[in-house]
Amino acid sequence: MMTPAAIAIGCSAGGVDALQVLLGGLAPGLRQAVLVCCHSRSETTEIFRRVLERVSALPIAEAVERDVAHPGVVHVAPSGYHLLVESDLHFALSADPRVNYARPSIDVLFNSAAEAWGDRLIGVVLTGANADGAAGLRRIRQFGGTAVVQSPADAEAAAMPQAALDVAGADYCVPLLDIAPLLNRLCLP
């Protein structure tokens, strides 16, 4: 496998806690662009970003439309918009209808990221209470990318990782605590 260029993470119910564990474990030297899509009811990502900033060695920033996905930065999808990645690795936003009751939708992010990065993408599905992300994770695998799913038994809400396993399968299905070390191993030279 080529060295991954990006990691796309999707989560919903229980996601903020899970992300703190995951991002807190990522190595400071990681050069991959990290994209996060977390369902939330809040209108801005400000508090969410502050919570993640406390634990993450990598800088956290809201993804800005037309901006490029920066290596070594965690880009958070803005509330109320779908986040997409263009083939030239710039971000695009969309105000199209909700997908799987969600906007941002994990499927929308994963589908476009799969096409943009192909086999250089790792998709991660964490805890959540619906099936968003499952179809997107399958697409990531179809394009040669790597699928990581949190063990449903270990997840605060099992539905989302279970749906991902059912629809897409996974290259790695591990407990939350093991995901950051796994990503570090896959990403660091």
Added chain:
Amino acid sequence: MDAPELEGIEVDVFVQALQKRHGYDFSQYAPASLKRRVRQLASQFQCKTISHLTERMLHEPELLPRVLEGLTVPASDMFRDPAVFRTLRENILPLLASYPHINIWQAGCAHGQEVYSLAILLEEAGLYERTQIFATDLSDRALQHASEGIYPVKDAQQWSRNYQASGGGQSLADYCSAGYNLIKLNQRLRRNVTFAMHNLATDGVFCEAHLILCRNVLIYFSNSLQDRALSLFRDSLVRSGFLCLGLRENLELASTARDFAPFIEPMRIYRVASHVETLSA
């Protein structure tokens, strides 16, 4: 050849065919969303491939209105981002009040939720009688929908909360009637609205506006088309006229951006910069 490359060719051919057959140019739309929408259209018309959609679009001209609607209409709400409408209400309308006649251009009005929101703001500010709203879109079907002002009642609760949060002093229910799981906006609200076809990709200046609202439309455009639309807005605005964009829009890559000065930046409200020659005072 791999699947995405093949699909990329199919989308290119679709876009070319749409332009040659019907004259609508989508070549400057941002590819990721355009591709998603084309894919959705293919599935809506039960086409197995985008090539099949292209064939039907070429040979069944009656599909065109639905194709255009599918390619362009995003989801919207009344008083979406209430803080923006509160700012329009409290900070912008009082400035517009000094004009004897006010023109507002809602560019890319889609299904019209913001047109009615705006009309309500103007009513409540006592300015509507001397205001003309031009609500434009390239989709005929969207304009039809917008002029009818009928929406699912399931949205009404959220819209009502948005209205209150925007500083609305009454109840949204005062402006609409409900029945059959639908709400219909009071048609008096559109007495000073002109609905018209206009394509930001190809059409020119058609009015002299004091305020232009164009929220979450340019996000679907490439950098060069974004720049074109901004030039069009600049050329349509009176001196010191206002432009209101979507909350997450980024102007940094558009050269025309320097012709706009941030007025209330967090709400993405800009004013034509003082160095720019505009239509009139």
